Amino acid sequence: MPSNASAAVDHVQDLGAYVSASPSSFHAVHEAARRLNRAGFTPLDELQPWEGGASKFYVIRDGALIAWVTPQNAGPTTGFNILGAHTDSPxxxxxxxxxxxxxxxxxxxxxxxxxxxxxxxxxxxxxxxxxxxxxxxxxxxxxxxxxxxxxxxxxxxxxxxxxxxxxxxxxxxxxxxxxxxxxxxxxxxxxxxxxxxxxxxxxxxxxxxxxxxxxTQAPAVFGAKGEFFASGRLDNLSSTHAGLVALIEHANAGARGGPIAVLAAFDHEEIGSNSRSGACGPILEDILTRISDGLGASVSQRRQSLAASFCVSADAGHAVHPNYAERHDPVNRPVLNGGPLLKINANQRYATDAAGAALWARMCAEANVPYQEYVSNNDLPCGSTIGPLTATRLGIRTVDVGIPLLSMHSARELCGVEDPLRLASVAEVFYRTDV
Missing domain, CATH: 2.30.250.10 (Aminopeptidase i, Domain 2)
Incomplete structure (x- = not known):
């Protein structure tokens, strides 16, 4: 993916179009499905049997969507590279x-x-x-x-x-x-x-x-040098859109080898993920099991594939606020347009560990994308994401990332113009990386 200023603006304009088409989680998966159909993905019905083999597919369950690309040489122990995001907003x-x-x-x-x-x-x-x-x-x-x-x-x-x-x-x-x-x-x-x-x-x-x-206000690029992007639902359609764009790019490249690339866009993250379409529910495990079944995996081989898998949990994080600097960690202070965040918490509110941090650093370097580390102020409680939920439920290695925002959970949030494309660029590298 290109990383110049014009490409970054084009990307956020497309992100704005996606947000405008997605006022609810159900609209978000409908618009994602429309784009996947245009890219040649095949919708599957959970009530019907599925054929295995190499191709590109997606499944919608209520306000959640799982899409994937199975490469030509995939076998019963091939791992899954999963980018997790969510479609709902406060x-x-x-x-x-x-x-x-x-x-x-x-x-x-x-x-x-x-x-x-x-x-x-x-x-x-x-x-x-x-x-x-x-x-x-x-x-x-x-x-x-x-x-x-x-x-x-x-x-x-x-x-x-x-x-x-x-x-x-x-x-x-x-x-x-x-x-x-x-x-x-x-x-x-x-x-x-x-x-x-x-x-x-x-x-x-x-x-x-x-x-x-x-x-209903339209998203907008603004600022002294056009460096800001304001929109509703950036938490977390910014990540859903990045994963979607990257998966379509990955599919268009016609990958023959590597992992099975998966976009998992869950619903109900903002209220705890406890639903049939949330990250605490069975949707991801259901889909991964059926993909493995289609590749002829035994129960033991399916466990091997999960052990070989990795999840990038992508959810928006906090940029340092110039008027409330005391609310942030005194050393780690992410800024807009400084690159996507690597989110870290000692109490596993984020699932990042040393192995995940190293993988993230390697992928960002390959994508030529800078990144920033985020950790919360010790005196303030840390939020959480789908990352720990996925790691706990499936035992998949997980790292938490996302673009920095101001005004998170506002009706209209603020990010830098450059960061959404950078996240999509690293996501595309992730989809094809053997971890």
């Missing part, structure tokens, strides 16, 4: 009986999903997006476009807000408005039913829904 999820309101306002009943920076969602034009499941079991994607707003209280009615800080009750204050009228005479589900892909459905046919709130 937000708000639509509740049952979602049409609420009072005093002539129409409001949407939502529940907080994950750990969003609540204030960042105020006074923005927002949309609802996700999937509707009809009573007959058919599923439809829906996205409303600009519809909602969390209106902030005017300073005239809260004179102390700039001195005392903004305090938001998740129940009382985070109820977005979407119109004017009587809630008894309106139906928010009707709006969702009107705006599905492929035409409207009868709201009475909706049996269930997984619908979240998403920002």
């Amino acid at each position: 937000s708000f999820k639509l509740k049952p009986k979602p049409t609420t309101g009072k005093f002539g306002w129409l409001q949407a009943g939502v529940e907080v999903y994950g750990g969003p920076l609540l204030n960042s969602w105020l006074d923005r034009e927002l949309q609802l997006a996700g999937r509707l499941v009809l009573r007959d079991g058919t599923q439809h994607l829906t996205a409303t476009g600009p519809l909602l707003r969390f209106p902030q209280l005017a300073i005239h009615l809260d004179r102390a807000v700039n001195d005392s800080g903004l305090l938001l009750s998740k129940q009382q204050h985070m109820n977005p408005v979407f119109g004017l009228g009587d809630p008894a005479n309106e139906d928010l589900l009707g709006l969702l039913a009107e705006r599905i892909e492929g035409g409207a459905v009868d709201p009475a046919d909706i049996g269930g829904y997984d619908v979240v709130v998403a920002d």
Whole structure:
């Protein structure tokens, strides 16, 4: 992959297009599948038998996607090189009986999903997006476009807000408005039913829904020298997109040897990964087992292949904040456009160890990409990722990495223009590296 400034801008513009097409985890895997189809990948159905052999495939399970490229000479003990990421982001999820309101306002009943920076969602034009499941079991994607707003209280009615800080009750204050009228005479589900892909459905046919709130502002490159990129859902569509771009590049190169390259884009990381499509669930093990079965592996040979495997857990991390430097480690202070992060934690909140660090250093050198080390301040708790979950569940060697961000978990996050392409470049090297 090229690494000049023009290529970096092209990459983040494509990342922006991917984010814009992916307001929910279900949209993210749908857009990934569209790109994989265009690149000649074959979708597989988990309910059907699979043929083994060398080719390129993908599977969708709810809001998760696993895609892989099996090389020509793959055998029953061939290892898997897995780039793990996630498709969900902190937000708000639509509740049952979602049409609420009072005093002539129409409001949407939502529940907080994950750990969003609540204030960042105020006074923005927002949309609802996700999937509707009809009573007959058919599923439809829906996205409303600009519809909602969390209106902030005017300073005239809260004179102390700039001195005392903004305090938001998740129940009382985070109820977005979407119109004017009587809630008894309106139906928010009707709006969702009107705006599905492929035409409207009868709201009475909706049996269930997984619908979240998403920002509608377009991603943008900005800064004195065009060095910044702002967008929603960079945590963690930046990693999902990097792994997707790299896997397609790897497939186009027509690899005959090496490991089986896998992109594992899980859902529900922001709420603990405990689901059938999350990293704590069986999805990755299910898929790897069926790939091994197709290569004629015995149980013992499958264990050999896992022992030969490696996972790069790619999830966004923190850049040093110029206004809050005391919140960061005093020595390790990553900056935007300084390269992707190698994430380290003594208590295994990140799965990086010395062997993983050495592999990461070698791959970055081969890709001609600089990298930075990240470790948290000892006085602050460290977040975690899918890395330790994958290492624990499958025993696969794992290293945690990701691009640096400011404003993580904001409705609109900030990264450097150069870092997303650099992550994709190292991912492409990883997919073809014998570890």
